[in-house]
Amino acid sequence: MNTLYSTKVTAVGGRSGRVRSEDGLLELPLALPTTMGGAGGATNPEQLFAAGYAACFENAVIHVTRNKVANVKDNDIVVVAEVGLSPNGSGGFALSVALDVAITGLDQATAEEVVRAAHATCPYSNAVRGNINVTITVTTN
Template structure:
């Protein structure tokens, strides 16, 4: 797999479970979007972007993080694990270059505070196996999965 030599920009997102309804646009250059899971209409996730006009990389990271956090919920439910209310997924997608070629790479940072490390890592990796965005990127871009 070809690796990025020079990062041009990074799209960052922070996604958490949310009980709010609808979509809201926050002030101070922030974008706050409510995302839902197609399999569970009661699951709502908050995606907070850091720019008022998000980049394609940021939107991709936001969509990926919503799918991935839903996958975490599915895996936890299957394993009878109660997720912490302050769980979060931070995804960073870099746009970069290697020679004249444009490439993407990503980092998934998963925070499952209060869970034993081995349980948190098992859930994070199992979610990565079932998330359609993770499947689509696997083998196509360099992706690091970090459990914090």
């Protein structure tokens, strides 16, 4: 397989540490959320995963619309990703994802077709398929 892009991010200190990308463009403190008994005040792995999945999924929708629908602009698509962290019943933890996809300028049936194709295209969706429960809601404006 030909790799189109590769990056490295280093984490030090776990959920109360820092992350830094090899190019220095991403450099953030991490903190355990207050809802989990932490201090809060900084990002956490679930927020970073949600941000990455939302952006990647939106780009997959853009990619699909380029091939199927000419009148959809990049800013006509909004993806909100919600990532949940839950105990898995075996002493570990599991993630869940809810994607809310809104597309302006399409009818509901076309929007749902585009989102189904995007879910098959998105590398995040392909990576988590069968491992993380992903629910998708599609709306149109």
